[in-house]
Amino acid sequence: MVMSxxxxxxxxxxxxxxxxxxxxxxxEHAETLVITKRGRPVARLVSARPTxxxxxxxxxxxxxxxxxxxxxxxxxxx
Numbered sequence: 057m058v059m060s061x062x063x064x065x066x067x068x069x070x071x072x073x074x075x076x077x078x079x080x081x082x083x084e085h086a087e088t089l090v091i092t093k094r095g096r097p098v099a100r101l102v103s104a105r106p107t108x109x110x111x112x113x114x115x116x117x118x119x120x121x122x123x124x125x126x127x128x129x130x131x132x133x134x
Contacts, residue, residue: 064087064090066089068091078101083104086103086105088100089101089102
């Protein structure tokens, strides 16, 4: 598992004790938690809701007609 520098790391025992509050925090703030056991990452908790940074909405633009012919004009009657 590759951890980002922005990931918050928490032990499994601390996660178990604070589970409901941590779920709320991740949902509200779009945080990422990495849960560890014996110092090794075992799970990543992320928000289920798309965030503005994680969403692809608005990231694609079309500058021309996407169904326009790609070849030169041709005569159908030929």
